[in-house]
Amino acid sequence: MKNRGMRQQLLQLGNGAHALATQMLGSADEAADAVQDAFVRALKAPGSYDAARGPLRVWFLCLVRNRCIDLLRRRHPGVVDVDRLRDPGMGPEQWLERQQRDAGLQRALAGLSVAQRQIITLRDYLDLSYAEIAGILDIAPGTVMSRLHRARLALKEAFTRNGETDTNAASAR
Secondary structure, three states, rough: HHHHHHHHHHHHHHHHHHHHHHHOOEEEEEEEEEEHHHHHHHHHHHOOOOOOOOOOHHHHHHHHHHHHHHHHHHOOOOOEOOOOOOOOOOHHHHHHHHHHHHHHHHHHOOOOOOHHHHHHHHHHHHOOOHHHHHHHOOOOHHEEEEEEHHHHHHHHHHHOOOOOOHHHHHHOO
């Protein structure tokens, strides 16, 4: 694959990769660094991508995930940094309700293990198939299904335990 074509495809994967890294690391700034490192690594060694082993998307998200794991191994426990932007189309009450629900969901997600956060992010935020997730996590597709089920149950429990009343918000993401 030509380096220029790969670069364009990787740029299109940036937001999804950043979402995965943010959920794993809990910090938007660290996530940006992890995605940037993975992007540089991918462009420096484009020959390490083998199309016969799977889509570029899976390969790149594996690079991002591995970089996040490296950072988690080196990091000291810290505070979760969640950046929130106001939707200008909402009224103040709607915006506040959404912020409270989103904050509750973020608290519930933060209470999950890294493995649970990453599998929920890969499936529910990035809309990857079970096969793609299996490729990224290097596990069987059946294992993806069972881990995702357990992670969603844990998220629902954490969301409810935190006093949130709208349990549908946890599954709406």
